[in-house]
Amino acid sequence: MIRKVLIANRGEIALRVVRACRELGIKTLAVYSEVDEQSLPVQLADEAICIGPAQASQSYLKADRILSAAELGDVDAIHPGYGFLSENATFAEQCELCKIKFIGPSSETIRAMGDKVLARQMAAKAGVPTVPGSPDTITDEKQGLKIAETIGYPVIIKATAGGGGKGMRIAHNSVAFSKEFRTAQVEAEKAFNNGSVYVEKYIEEPRHIEFQILADKYGNVIHLGERDCSLQRRYQKLIEEAPSCFLDVKLRKQMGEAAVKLAKACHYEGVGTLEFLVDKYGKFYFIEMNTRIQVEHTVTEEAMGIDLVKWQIRIANGEQLTLRQSDISCKYHAIECRINAEDPEKSFMPCPGHVDFCYTPGGKGIRVDSHVYSDYSIPPYYDSMIGKLIATGETREEAIDRMYRALNEYIVHGIKTTIPLCKQIMLDPPYREGKITTKYMETFLNRIKKQ
Numbered sequence: 001m002i003r004k005v006l007i008a009n010r011g012e013i014a015l016r017v018v019r020a021c022r023e024l025g026i027k028t029l030a031v032y033s034e035v036d037e038q039s040l041p042v043q044l045a046d047e048a049i050c051i052g053p054a055q056a057s058q059s060y061l062k063a064d065r066i067l068s069a070a071e072l073g074d075v076d077a078i079h080p081g082y083g084f085l086s087e088n089a090t091f092a093e094q095c096e097l098c099k100i101k102f103i104g105p106s107s108e109t110i111r112a113m114g115d116k117v118l119a120r121q122m123a124a125k126a127g128v129p130t131v132p133g134s135p136d137t138i139t140d141e142k143q144g145l146k147i148a149e150t151i152g153y154p155v156i157i158k159a160t161a162g163g164g165g166k167g168m169r170i171a172h173n174s175v176a177f178s179k180e181f182r183t184a185q186v187e188a189e190k191a192f193n194n195g196s197v198y199v200e201k202y203i204e205e206p207r208h209i210e211f212q213i214l215a216d217k218y219g220n221v222i223h224l225g226e227r228d229c230s231l232q233r234r235y236q237k238l239i240e241e242a243p244s245c246f247l248d249v250k251l252r253k254q255m256g257e258a259a260v261k262l263a264k265a266c267h268y269e270g271v272g273t274l275e276f277l278v279d280k281y282g283k284f285y286f287i288e289m290n291t292r293i294q295v296e297h298t299v300t301e302e303a304m305g306i307d308l309v310k311w312q313i314r315i316a317n318g319e320q321l322t323l324r325q326s327d328i329s330c331k332y333h334a335i336e337c338r339i340n341a342e343d344p345e346k347s348f349m350p351c352p353g354h355v356d357f358c359y360t361p362g363g364k365g366i367r368v369d370s371h372v373y374s375d376y377s378i379p380p381y382y383d384s385m386i387g388k389l390i391a392t393g394e395t396r397e398e399a400i401d402r403m404y405r406a407l408n409e410y411i412v413h414g415i416k417t418t419i420p421l422c423k424q425i426m427l428d429p430p431y432r433e434g435k436i437t438t439k440y441m442e443t444f445l446n447r448i449k450k451q
């Protein structure tokens with residue numbers, strides 16, 4: 001039985017886990033860096049332990065300090081949230097060795113699915129379509145060029161250990177390939193301490209559609225439908241929604257079945273996400289799996305009426321899934337805007353700093369997941385997301401109108417945020433018509449620049 005959970009994270013996701021544990025009657029231990037002492041999850045958790053200085057490499061990424069805190073706090077489980085150590089197979093393994101439940105799949109599954117080449121191989125073996133590309137890691141340029149010629153340009157060179165859009169380069173011809181190949185390797189080495197890369201066909205103007213999976217340790221696996229995360233800037237998601245207005249019943253069924261098949265093939269346990277690209281003809285390709293809770297899990301929760309974080313903890317607690325695929329139906333339309341401390345007018349430069357005043361919107365169909373409050377100082381050491389605003393409606397149109405209304409109520413004084421940009425998007429006719437591919441943001445930003 002899980003009595004007490006250590007939350008190895010910060011910000012809104014740490015708060016999300018504190019809240020889920022509180023509702024489940026489970027005690028929480030927050031770990032925090034020196035600059036996060038006044039943060040909301042630290043204040044709201046039952047206990048808190050400081051694990052080091054502000055830099056993530058000295059605190060939230062320090063597995064040994066987190067495990068010492070776990071020992072000291074006598075916890076039974078660790079929730080890793082997203083980012084930081086959430087997809088670190090070695091950390092999950094250390095938890096297993098210490099007999100502390102890592103709230104997520106086994107270290108073996110994390111290791112297999114965290115390597116994008118291995119994940120592609122696993123998908124191909126399970127009969128799930130992958131983007132045409134190299135079957136293995138590519139070590140020399142010549143080999144890469146040969147594959148690029150076979151699949152045809154444009155191609156995308158991607159980091160095997162990739163994440164957050166880093167180490168990804170597009171090449172439109174063989175001359176560009178040589179340059180981009182080396183750049184991708186250097187970027188990957190720098191970001192992940194692992195310079196290995198692979199090559200995929202570059203799908204032109206795809207939609208990014210991902211399926212949420214829920215799996216217990218008894219082999220029961222269901223999917224909770226899709227999220228459309230096509231609205232991205234530099235491969236980073238900005239606004240997500242569920243369901244996707246691009247999928248019809250048939251395609252949803254096919255993709256959902258593929259997602260379940262792959263989750264079963266890798267003996268998945270917990271919540272997870274299978275990411276796909278869908279081209280304009282409705283052909284879908286698996287690109288990667290995230291073996292953790294995702295930022296945008298909220299839209300699935302709202303559209304489906306299911307608490308994913310609670311289920312994640314219950315599954316880790318050894319409970320059997322009581323939901324069957326036939327129980328799952330999409331009830332509402334939900335949209336999430338990521339509110340970032342960034343200045344869209346200055347190339348989205350991060351704007352950490354003091355929040356003089358903050359007022360979060362409410363009312364019917366509005367949810368705000370945020371750790372920020374008036375007089376809070378956003379530290380410069382971590383990512384720039386300061387909250388998530390989720391609007392839910394009977395229809396997509398109602399969700400958009402509600403989101404626009406709530407964005408107008410949201411007040412954050414003292415720093416620049418992406419709120420004004422999100423407002424403009426909510427009024428943009430192509431967005432309202434659902435014409436969103438991964439190219440949307442680039443054209444939208446060019447359009448508003450010209451106005």
Ligand code: ADP
Nearest residue numbers: 162163164165166200201202203208235287438
């Ligand atoms: P990361 O793990 O770094 O987030 P992903 O593999 O999940 O990388 O891809 C992130 C985004 O990059 C996708 O949502 C999509 O916009 C773009 N992308 C990735 N692979 C391709 C591809 N083969 N063709 C076109 N776009 C791609």
